[in-house]
Amino acid sequence: MFDKLEFLLALAREQHFGRAAESCGVTQPTLSAGLKQLEQSLGVLLVNRGSRFQGFTPEGQRVLEWARRIVGDTRAMRQEVSALRHGLTGRLRIAAIPTALTTVAALTTPYRAKHPDVQFTVLSRTSTQILTLLENLEIDAGLTYLDNEPLGRVNAVPLYRETYRLLTAADAPLGNRDQVSWAELSQVPLCLLTPDTQTRRIIDGLLRGANGGCHPTLESDSMILLFAHVRTGRWASIIPAKIAEALGPIDTIRTIPIVEPDAIHTIGLVLPAREPMTALNAALAAEARRITTSPAHDARRATFGTIAVN
Amino acid sequence: MFDKLEFLLALAREQHFGRAAESCGVTQPTLSAGLKQLEQSLGVLLVNRGSRFQGFTPEGQRVLEWARRIVGDTRAMRQEVSALRHGLTGRLRIAAIPTALTTVAALTTPYRAKHPDVQFTVLSRTSTQILTLLENLEIDAGLTYLDNEPLGRVNAVPLYRETYRLLTAADAPLGNRDQVSWAELSQVPLCLLTPDTQTRRIIDGLLRGANGGCHPTLESDSMILLFAHVRTGRWASIIPAKIAEALGPIDTIRTIPIVEPDAIHTIGLVLPAREPMTALNAALAAEARRITTSPAHDARRATFGTIAVN
DNA sequence: GCGTTGTGATAGAATATTTCTATCAACCTG
DNA sequence: CAGGTTGATAGAAATATTCTATCACAACGC
The missing domain is CATH 3.40.190.290 (D-Maltodextrin-Binding Protein; domain 2)
Structure with a gap:
């Protein structure tokens, strides 16, 4: 059942049965059968088919939302349990708008000092891409504008105002x-x-x-x-x-x-709005809040913004 | 995987392997193996064993919380899909404190008028029992005091003040x-x-x-x-x-x-705090809000409280 | 018009997995 | 120490899942 929901997420991501199957590490017939089985178990058609993938039915879109939630929670559960045993481990996938990329270091550096077993993947993406990736559980966190576009259902921690x-x-x-x-x-x-x-x-x-x-x-x-x-x-x-x-x-x-x-727009950390966060994300949010509330940081970075130049 | 989480919930509810298995409709060895498999898959012991059930490990308690969430969301998903196809169907399990039992009729009657295919189970329980049942997903909604005991993570709709x-x-x-x-x-x-x-x-x-x-x-x-x-x-x-x-x-x-x-204490409808509610519960909450905001009701019931007697 | 390509569904065999019955070992109780 | 209760274990039977191979259909290009 879980696997079937993952199939659905993969299909939404890849918009293609074959690629979705590959991304799940199964063959295309397996994914096909899995989705058909999910449809049967729920008693609704989820996918519009016709010799190729043609998007989701309205019911499919609702189920997709639930699937994101359920799969996300399940991953969070696994992660939390693993954190209880071995401390924080795993990979944190972060995407940032290009102008915020350098700020990532201000988060990852103290994070790594506390949790040396966590690995990072940092992507450079546009703000809209970041929100989509977040929705699809393809990244764990984003750095982007907080006050500019509709953010959707996310958890945001402001970091600084852009000048x-x-x-x-x-x-x-x-x-x-x-x-x-x-x-x-x-x-x-x-x-x-x-x-x-x-x-x-x-x-x-x-x-x-x-x-x-x-x-x-x-x-x-x-x-x-x-x-x-x-x-x-x-x-x-x-x-x-x-x-x-x-x-x-x-x-x-x-x-x-x-x-x-x-300074006009605020840039901050954006996390999925899930009630207990994943353990990795909770630590990241804590780090972000530390930056926000640190007066030393504010003073150095925001107020006396001019760095020595030649 | 899902089934395994349901096993865990059943065990928490029944505090007994055999009864939990029965409540899940499987044999005791199946439940035993399922839990063992869940433990293996997560890499932690969840249950303290020793010739009899001895409660959950700390990790088990955390996993239990997640399991409630995930299983609850999965049921909500199924229900929502079913509602999209056949309108609202199924059974709504409500528990109320004895003094609020008669108020249940004020909810169920208009509810049934709108959704005739929904069936009801109404239990009389104490306020603390109601909160436990709600936690364990054994009921969908409760009617109890809102301002008196720690409610935990629930969604409450006030209905009236008790006199x-x-x-x-x-x-x-x-x-x-x-x-x-x-x-x-x-x-x-x-x-x-x-x-x-x-x-x-x-x-x-x-x-x-x-x-x-x-x-x-x-x-x-x-x-x-x-x-x-x-x-x-x-x-x-x-x-x-x-x-x-x-x-x-x-x-x-x-x-x-x-x-x-x-009048001192407020009595109201209590629902699990789940972001999109189950379809059945959403309709119930709507009904409760209708009662709360209806001035006719307030006037008749609360202000001119004295009914003709003898 | 006809092959070519891309896409997803289907069939059947091979493989995993789940579940059951039956039995056992540990523990408590009187 | 007998008797009852509780949960674990073993092995067989039943189900599910997954794979390979193949098919059917539509779009496209020449």
Whole structure:
């Protein structure tokens, strides 16, 4: 019965009988039979079929929700029992929006110090992908915007408010400033993240609000690529302050606070809204709360945000 | 796996391998093997054994909590799917404290009008038993005090505030009054519920507060027996107003409001705190909320509480 | 129009698993 | 120490599950 519910989850994830079967480690007929059996046991058709997978029936969608819950709880139970015996072990799967990736280290480092047997998988995903992965139990936790998109049924721990910096060569236009305003940014050739990211959409909004336009000369989904371009001295970019901190001081390159709107969106840890959390997630949430409530951290990171730059 | 968790629940309920097996419809060796397998699959001992059942290990107690959750959710899923196909069907198991038994009719009657295929089982239990039964998934809902004992993780819908009446013959002492006070009740020979009921403990408290003593000349766990005694004209009893209403007008017997403290404890519907409720329970909660918010009901029942008597 | 590819259902054999009956060992009780 | 109760164990029988191989159907390309 459990296995059948897992089949259903796999099918929802893969949208394909064959791949779902593979992902469950069984053959396709086994998965087919399992689903048919689940349908029979519940007395409803769950899957619309017709020579190929055609989505779920309305009943199937409801059952899918329950299946997520039940399978999630079962995994949480196993994990908790294992934690009682061997301490925390296993793998914590985390996905973060690109701009929050560096913040992951602030969680994983103290976590690992306390629970050295836990392994991590960290993925870079967009905010919408993160919510989907969370829904499907494909990740345990996410780092993303808390106040921007409909979060659904999740548990959130705020971590920090995002601020932005202008990343530019010291000898370029604006390069000598101590701070710049959003309105001034139209003067320089910008390279930005692609518009499918929430960060880019936020930056677009801020630029439009200030001077009515956003025409980046280069777009990429890779922060490293943006940085490489700025490094040539001919481009500038707008990056979240957290990323600037992680880059550290770099010769010839400056990161200049952009003021007025200062910080708008909150970024935080997002966990499935399950009443007793999994043991691994409970420890992660504790770590996140420690960061949130640590005044030292707040002072260093949020208030005196400007790190030494060349 | 599911079956194994059900075995565990049955064992917790019956505290006995043989009876638990019977309650699951399997033989004792099957249940024994199932539990052993569950232990192996989780890698922990769950049950303390030694020639007889000796309770659960700490890990077993945690797993038990999860099992309640998972099994409950699975049943809820099945029920919801069945409701989608055939409308609401099945059996709703309700337990109520004796004094709230008559209120059950106010829920079941409109419920049945809307969902004629649902069957009911109504049990009379003490308030503590009700909470245990609810925990163990042995009942779907309870009617009990909401503000008196630690309720645990449940969902509560208040229904009414309990008030008390003196049940006595018209020609007995106090029989001609329109209302009496708690202090005056020491004048008459009382027959009351046994002290294991919460209602009795509340009445004790009220009597003690008023005149410093409570010495009922007769105790019983049966409301009908109390009534039979009062009927002889030689006894009096203190009964909740709701019961008085249900009895209706009776020759020679009066039900007289007892005033000052008037109503103290709230009685309501108690359901397991499960996020999406079972379909049957959701309908029951809706019915309960209808009663709570109906001003007609409040007026008729609570304010003009005195029904015509003799 | 006709082969090709991709997708899921079906049949039958091989394999696991579950469950039962029967019996045993430990323990308590008088 | 007999008698009753309780849970564990062994082995056979019954069920379920899973696999391999194959089929049926639709979409697509030439």
